[in-house]
Amino acid sequence: MFKKSSNEDDEQSGTFSRTAPNFSVTTRTASVIGPTLKIKGELSANEDLIIEGEIEGKIAHQDKNLMVGKNGRVKADIHAQQVEILGKVDGDIRGDDIVKLAKTAEVNGNIHCGRIAMEDGARFSGMITMEKREPARSTVSPIDDIGSKTESDDKSSAAG
Template sequence: MASNSTFSVIGSDVTIKGDITATADLHVDGTIEGDIKCASIVQGESSTIKGGVTAETARMSGKVIGSITAKELVVLKTAKIDGDVHYDALTIEQGAQVDGRFAPNASHKASAPTPALPTPSEPAKKGAEPLIAG
């Protein structure tokens, strides 16, 4: 692939068995049996992906058997996804089929620190009444 190429097309007559890693944007109309890692992916309606998809942005409209991880994910009405979906921003058209779990990416999960137990600021005084929760 030329260094100035920013878009790659996998035609409907192409079947790839193996993982794909690309810095370019991908348009997939064929069949892929393997994991895909790329900047952006657009999946055609007749396309099938059997493997995980990891991308900054993903627009899925075909069949995916595997997990999808994307910052911005659009699942079109013709999509059939069998796997878990991880996202930062998610759009799903009415009619899309997803058999899996949806979860925000780990970076979005609240990472609030566990509150520490309060420590007394001064030592207990002799003869003080104990606190009883009730």
């Protein structure tokens, strides 16, 4: 009767998994900047990152995923493969794949991304630029296409 719903458990743990199951940042595989850490300067790493502390400067994380946790405070431009915001960000965000804003997110800055997901309640002030994603390339090469002509096609073109 008084059992917590799984949504409440997600909110308390700071995850965004019920609406973004493909986001791969977990505390087991990521570095964590804890809530008592304050960093000024440029931050880059070759692993997933969870920010629960304060960062001021620039975050260059292009090939990996980055999460600003519920307690995280960032005054920096962010560039990562996937970006998930649960806390506060003052700065531009570039997510090469996707940017996700949880309902607890507060973002002041522009967002550049291929895709965006925003929960009801998220606060955002800025512009969103959805960048074109490259279409999947066809597996048929021009040589394969030429080789697929039938003999009747060749005869009709020779007769014409």
